[in-house]
Amino acid sequence: MERLDGSAPVPAPLRGGIVALGNFDGFHAGHQAVVARAVARARDAGRPAIVATFDPHPRRFFRPDTPPFRLTSLDQRERLFAAAGADAMLVFGFDAALAGLSAERFALDRLVALIGAGGVVTGTDFTFGRGRDGDVATLKALGEAHGFVAETVAPVGDGQAVVSSSRIRDLLRSGEPRAAAALLTRPFAVEGVVEHGAKLGRTLGYPTANLTLGSYLRPAYGIYAATGRLADGRVLNGAASLGIRPTIEGAPIELLETYFLDFSGDLYGQRIEVALIEYLRPEVKFDSLEALTVQMAEDCRRARQVLGAPGKA
Known part of the structure; x- marks a missing residue:
């Protein structure tokens, strides 16, 4: 090619x-x-x-x-x-x-x-x-x-309307990644180089791989069950947060932050691709980091369930 x-x-x-x-x-x-x-x-x-x-x-x-x-x-x-x-x-x-x-x-x-x-x-x-x-x-x-x-x-239809990029964008903005994936024939995915962040996730026990969104469409802000493809071809299951992290003071920058389940390793500087599989919930501002940590555990449990990942669901 x-x-x-x-x-x-x-x-x-x-x-x-x-x-x-x-x-x-x-x-x-x-x-x-x-x-x-x-x-x-x-x-x-x-x-x-x-x-x-x-x-x-x-x-x-x-x-x-x-x-x-x-x-x-x-x-x-x-x-x-x-x-x-x-x-x-x-x-x-x-x-x-x-x-x-x-x-x-x-x-x-x-x-x-x-x-x-x-x-x-x-x-x-x-x-x-x-x-x-x-x-x-x-x-x-x-x-x-x-x-x-x-x-x-001729245009391709799905029984409801013609398949188009505009329809797919609308579905993603509405928090419907599975419906968008049906038209794409694969999940919507963001590719980029993992960047250093504030490392708060690591402090809370959920280290994340952070990607900026650049010219990509902004899907609905919130938490997703996601998968990640690493540079070496491995595919990992995870839970991803897409948005501006409203609980964190002074953090308005849009990021896609993915915690990979059952993974330990340094991904900084590596090019990865994160696919959004299912929308779990909208972004929420929590009263404390403790409350956020409790919800993150629940998000990971639900992501495991959605992705059929081994471990405690």
Whole structure:
């Protein structure tokens, strides 16, 4: 799996590939259908399969004050695209130059000149070009004129509505990670480097691995049953606190703090990924650290129960 710069010509072995084109934030079931079609076309034609995405998200470029909303980082998307069978991830840096390209210039300069695309696959709602002046019909016509075959994949539904990143974000903000996971086909997860904190959890007997949320969406503040994937591949069960720790004086910074059950070790400086499995309760301001400690024990008991973790539930 290669990661390619969308402003430079792709390497010769990858030219002529079939390109799945979209934002693909979250890489949910609908996105997976688009990429699966591109991979199938590529394999049938003996061509490479490339997934092209944008970073930053166009919404962030046009509305920089928008609150954080990302469901996946580039690193997470790269792993997900590789698991879906793609040979490369191509990242279009979304800047003023890209935003200023007309639909035709984007097709000619990026898809034809830089990639040499043999085909392009998108969702039916895909738009592109300055002022979003291009849609899937535009892309199909440009492909016919310039030597690539454009194809669309119909939206994927779950029996209630179309699967979308917006629905997933709403579910996470509402404290429904299991429902969000059903649309994502996996739990929502935050990846980052474990940072040093005030070490209060260690003092209370619950040392935590602390991650800042950065550009990730803020799910409902509260306590979650969670799992963690360590750099060495181990997966641990845990209880995670997401929020601003209202019981702690002077601690308004948003953090994801995870206590891993039955684990002892130093994780500082390591890159881990924490997946939110089930929402246990909202964030609460306790009258004392003693009351907080009693509740933390109950949270861990419930997390064990939810995750089917061995030990005292």
